Amino acid sequence: TVFFIVLTSVAIQGTTIPLVARWLQVSAPMEKRAAWPIRPRSLQPPGASLQELVVGPGSPITDQPLVELGLPVGTMIVLIERDDEFTVPTGSTVLVDGDRLLILGDDASIQRFRERLAGVPDH
Template identity: 40%
Template sequence: MVISLFLILVARPLSVLIALAPFKMRMRRRLYISWVGLRGAVPIVFATYPLLAGIDKANMIFNIVFFISVSSVLIQGTTLSVVAKWLKVSLPEKVKPVTDLEKILEDLPKSLLQEFKIKKKSFAAEKRIIDLKFPKTAFIVMINRDGEYIRPGGSTILQPADVLMVLADTQEDFAKVDECLNRPEE
């Protein structure tokens, strides 16, 4: 137990800290890496060699190495997040990357998104958005035209095969959008 604590608390952190000295790194990160340590299953594998060779007291060597490795994982492994927060090197809780569409959705009070494809014979084909009398309860947030995304404006002319990404509050709003895009010629 004394050997394990010495290795976990003094020897390994000190040796890792010294090994990291030549690298340009903030001290907090060095301390964290020193606490995490450079370890793995290699010591346990090496401890099996004396067992295989039939050396005296090989069982004791293996047991000591195994105990130190397991206690190291238990003591240091369970404290990693606490030490990272204490040293202020932890990542923010939410690391998930935010897409452009999610950024738009966050800023708008609408909650439903639906795609509408402009058909060749659609009323909306070859017309400007402003001329469509689009429902005020829905927004065209993006247009996918031949794999490229376009930010729409009132003067944007819709082409056949365009895919409109429409944001609205209710399914009824989407029904109005569909009616607007596919209504008969006036």
């Protein structure tokens, strides 16, 4: 009987939660995000990782060419996703709010870049 009660409860709750959420207007559509068009694990050098960062509104590094950003040594922006299109950046590429960046580097270098992206002053 316990199994039947649990099964009935799951069936009722599982099918009604989305309906109640829409009725209460608390549901939100899932954000569709394009998958990166590369296989990260096969491209990473030892000690490096690929991480995703997003350029937020008002980031101090927007509207500047990448060559002027002074990326930490050993850090490279591999791909930029903007408006559902992927771009391999060059030195003249300018970042804008909402850009999704795929960054290759060691964890410490990527963390330094993450702090610059957020406007944290260098130590």
